[in-house]
Amino acid sequence: MPAKQEPAADNDPPRHRVDRIWSALRERVRHGLQVRAWRLRLFGLLAVQAGVAASIAWFVGYQFLGNPVPVLAPTTAVGIVAASMGTRLRRTVELLVGVILGLAVGDALMSMFGIGPWQTGVVVVLAIIVAVLIKGGGSLLTQAGGTAVLIATLEPPVRELSVPRFVDSAVGGLIGLAVGLLLVPIHPQRTMQRLAEPVLDPTIDALRNLAAALRRRDLGGAEQSLNGLRGLGSRTTALDEGLGAAQEVVRLAPLRWRQRRSLAKYTRAVHHLERSLYGCRAIARRLTKALRDDEPIPDEFVAAIELLATSVQTLRRTSTPERADPREAQGQILTAVELVGKAQGKPAPDPTRPHTHRLGYSGAIAAGEFHTAAHDLLMASGMGADEAGELVRQALDRAGSE
Template sequence: MVAAGRHGADRRASLVVRLRDRTTATLRERFRRVRAIGGLAVQAGLAAALAWFVAHELLHVAQPVFAPISAVSTLAASVGHRLRRTVELIIGVTVGVLIGDLLLLVIGTGWWQLALIVVLAIVVALFLAGSAAVVIQAGATAVLIATLSPSVRDLEIPRFVDALIGGGLALLVTAVLLPLNPLRVLNRAARPVLDLLVAQLGATADALAARDAGRARAARSALRQNKGQLQAFVEATQGAREASTLSPVHWRERHGPVGRYARAAEPIDRAMRNSGTLIRRSVTLIEDGEPVPEALPEAVADLADAVRLLKRQFAAGAEPDRAREQALRAVRTAGRAYREGVGFSGAVVVAQVRTTVSDLLVASGLTQGEANHLVRGAFGGLEAAASGGGTDRLASS
């Protein structure tokens, strides 16, 4: 009985701990979400207030409902698409107004006329742009014109003006009054991608050193969960370009650290994929019992350190010279491992170290030709102590 009671108490305590940890993690995630989009909320509030003030107080629009709605709709677009969203708003409203007015003159009002007007407005919007935002605006505006025009005079011009005011003031807020920091946008999006790569390369280095295939498989599985993070990084590069283009405060950064950081998205994507191949072949290497020279896990660990340094220097807006040096150190260590003797999968791992370093060097701002030249020079000769068919593979990487 005592043992059973103790077991029940332990189980309840475990449940309490798990519930507490889950609640803490949930709250932490929600606070992180609020911090991430808190600036957007302030921008949206300011843009909506300014849109209403300009439309009502300066242009004397009687009920400027759609101006603040257009402003909030523009800011609701993902960062990097707000200028396009403004253009889409204007196109959608224009299509809805034109189709609605033309058809009302010809067929009059009624339920079937409303249906026809909405269908034609959406079809024309799809033909002209194909964007969901354009289609929504065209359809909504056509509904307003078809239902309110008989009772509200001169509805078309205020609707069009509201779209211009709302979209324009949303851009003004994001570009001048409360501009985004493009480097911060990039850092926030790139950090999870690069942290994931660092962690799994480090785990693979440890797995190689301990010949632990299970740990290498876990690293392989973890690295595969990167699609959402990479997509967020790509979208952040679009947002950073937009912010540095629209905001006078950040114009000079377009060709400096922000421009270099934004251009790094594609080579970092390639580095992730090549690292996936490296980890996958590390699993095979361990499972097949191939030789693991001491320098091989060191090379993978050096590669992880290079990614870590690249992240830090990007975040600081500094020239990533230390990251380049560390990446080339990984190549030199991989060359030593190759000459000490590796099997077939080991040669592939070495080749992927070289290829991934080349990607990182391109991400740091070098051209592909410069990166390849530095990698070949750092690697040294291709004379391997044990032949595994890898020389040809390395020569082409």
């Protein structure tokens, strides 16, 4: 049966068209609320960290630095807290150093030359040159130049302060780092689970939609599922960055030291899970090509993809400590491997004779990608590489013997 596109519903009655538009609107509203709820759960702690850092920085600036109007200390503290969420410590320190450099160069030159257009340009050039000489990265260069612009255009230095403004800002930045890493650190594993949600949920939906499209031999639906899997690259990058930040928290924050072992286990699972997602994208690409070339796709392969999506959802549930038993997900993965083995067909009794596949060229490649993705998912569930490989081989042998 050749692949087909879904027919356009141009002749729908007006009532059906209104119902469809209303349903799509409700789905968009529901999705928007879910996204905002997810962002609140992910970044809600950021508001607490910023508030605590601003309060402490204001108090220190007023009481100990002799600043009657402590603005830079709490401002820098809040900026550092916001910048450190989901980034590595090195980049956060670069931001702080960039702010301090911009303030120091700006204060030094503005006291001699005053404020003006050419003075602003000179201050920015010198601030960035200093940042380059200390081998700073992009964050340091940006912050040094941006802060120099603010200092050169907002106001002249306040000479009656007991300490320079760059010291005030440095203290605020250090307070922001201390609050984020020591006083109110993020919960590493909980943060990772929330960062994984926008990766795993669309993957599960895309695999299920792919299976439905394959069952209908709907080329457009298969391509849409493939595009959905391809669009997860930026979210996977955010997950990797969050993982790096979580690792630094458990290394530096005494309140999170006891979570080092559990985070290390979770980190390994995330890495293998990401590899399996790349495999899922390869499966979707090959099966979409199989549809386009009108290759056969047995029902067992479609059922295996549905079961693979279910196993990812099961693994997502068992990632919490209270549901840490992965055996259900492992059984689903191995059953899916058996189904793919049945879709491939029985091996030839005589190894010298060609093996007659039930799959075409692209389908056979998709089967190999499926075995690799299943192996990675088994490792994400906590298995070792050798054990996972042996179980996949046994599942294929069972499928070939039936």
